[in-house]
Amino acid sequence: MSLHPVLSEKLTVALALGGPPLLTPRDARLPHVPGKVHAVIGMRRAGKTTYLHQLLAARRQAFGPERAIYLSFDDDRLADLELAQLGMLIEEHYRRHPALRARETVFWFLDEIQLVEGWERFVRRVLDTEKVEIVVSGSSARMLSREVHTSLRGRGMATTIRPFSFREYLRHRGEEPADVDLMAPAERSRVEQRFRAYLAEGGFPEAQGLLPTERIELLQGYVDTVLFRDVVERHGVTQVTALRWLVRQCLRNPAGGFSVHRLHQDLRSQGLGIAKDSVHALLGHLIDAFLIAAVPLATESERQRNSNLRKLYPADPGLIKAFDASGRANVGHALETAVQNELDRRGADVGYVRTRDGFEVDFLAHHVAAQPELIQVCADPSDASTLGRELRALEAAGAEHPRAAQRLLVLDRDGLVNVPSSSVTVQTAYSWLLTGG
Numbered sequence: 001m002s003l004h005p006v007l008s009e010k011l012t013v014a015l016a017l018g019g020p021p022l023l024t025p026r027d028a029r030l031p032h033v034p035g036k037v038h039a040v041i042g043m044r045r046a047g048k049t050t051y052l053h054q055l056l057a058a059r060r061q062a063f064g065p066e067r068a069i070y071l072s073f074d075d076d077r078l079a080d081l082e083l084a085q086l087g088m089l090i091e092e093h094y095r096r097h098p099a100l101r102a103r104e105t106v107f108w109f110l111d112e113i114q115l116v117e118g119w120e121r122f123v124r125r126v127l128d129t130e131k132v133e134i135v136v137s138g139s140s141a142r143m144l145s146r147e148v149h150t151s152l153r154g155r156g157m158a159t160t161i162r163p164f165s166f167r168e169y170l171r172h173r174g175e176e177p178a179d180v181d182l183m184a185p186a187e188r189s190r191v192e193q194r195f196r197a198y199l200a201e202g203g204f205p206e207a208q209g210l211l212p213t214e215r216i217e218l219l220q221g222y223v224d225t226v227l228f229r230d231v232v233e234r235h236g237v238t239q240v241t242a243l244r245w246l247v248r249q250c251l252r253n254p255a256g257g258f259s260v261h262r263l264h265q266d267l268r269s270q271g272l273g274i275a276k277d278s279v280h281a282l283l284g285h286l287i288d289a290f291l292i293a294a295v296p297l298a299t300e301s302e303r304q305r306n307s308n309l310r311k312l313y314p315a316d317p318g319l320i321k322a323f324d325a326s327g328r329a330n331v332g333h334a335l336e337t338a339v340q341n342e343l344d345r346r347g348a349d350v351g352y353v354r355t356r357d358g359f360e361v362d363f364l365a366h367h368v369a370a371q372p373e374l375i376q377v378c379a380d381p382s383d384a385s386t387l388g389r390e391l392r393a394l395e396a397a398g399a400e401h402p403r404a405a406q407r408l409l410v411l412d413r414d415g416l417v418n419v420p421s422s423s424v425t426v427q428t429a430y431s432w433l434l435t436g437g
Helices: 005-016 048-063 083-096 119-129 145-151 166-172 185-201 212-235 240-252 260-269 276-288 302-307 318-323 331-345 384-400 429-435
Strands: 037-041 068-072 106-111 132-137 156-160 292-295 310-314 349-354 360-366 373-377 405-410 424-428
Touching (some): 037 048, 048 106, 119 132, 166 185, 166 429, 185 318, 185 331, 185 429, 240 310, 292 331, 331 349, 360 384, 384 424
Parallel strands (some): 037 156, 068 106, 373 405
Antiparallel strands (some): 349 360, 360 373
């Protein structure tokens, strides 16, 4: 079977082009595990396609363009592509470069691959029969981490691309510090200014440098796209009004505890008839779409974890400002959201702590290869009663989790205070974000 002329042309173009501008390098890395399909996943507009182009450029620089091919199946010239034609693309490439087959690794970057029905079978077959490395990406509606593992039968490894971290936010502006501990006063002041801006603007790449009204409209549009493409269309949701109300509540009340029962009652009071199980399902869909994250109670008891409130956080602090109808600055909630997002980036297993005495600590983070951390976030500890409450909570949680380091993260250097406990490290949140803890 010969390759269709349009597909042949597309392959020629793919080999010739170097992709769009590489823009800001990301800190995400593909796992160094041979024989796996790498799936790049994450919320819409977080930069997945750009990341694929960055990987493509690196492979082409190292190995040449004939060994690194990028194809976007969202291209109109590849519309209605059938599964069999994917194999034809591979065969055509080896006809053009026969010396590569079985001798050199060829790197395939397949964007929006979920548009080809049955793509998983193709990828598994090629991985088993050819010397290739395959990186796939696509809509978060069809590319969930657990589905990657299931559909690829254990052959998939997921890398999540999120909106810019604070370090990437500074890098985007050419202001990434070489060493946060050695910053000159002027540089430190600029970083503190940028950090306050980051908490308001967030890290979505396209939102950088926009006027507030433009940024808010853009971010609200992102959320609408997630709702309709990743939730309504995929799951056949018919209660769209209830879904919109639920999203507004989640994004306007970050770091707040929630229960399905309470949300269900609130929806009913709004005249929105919806079953409690449906509310639970909608929240799960929003988490699957990477729009929000849910932090459970830190406990080994599955029953306690399920029966206690979970705390919800937006995928990016900029979403808070985009949906906040109160006009309040809400710096504390944005700061806590930035810390939670960073813990997710670091791959930590995160919960919040409620001690036997009723004290609460924002995060207990278990890391794969580092000491656990108890983290309390307090934007302004200048009030003595506020500081005392935060320290008592850390002390009580530390007694129950003695292996964990205790940190109090504050907004800026004005919040650095002396504490009587030698076990508590008081640190600016931006320095923790920039140094990896």
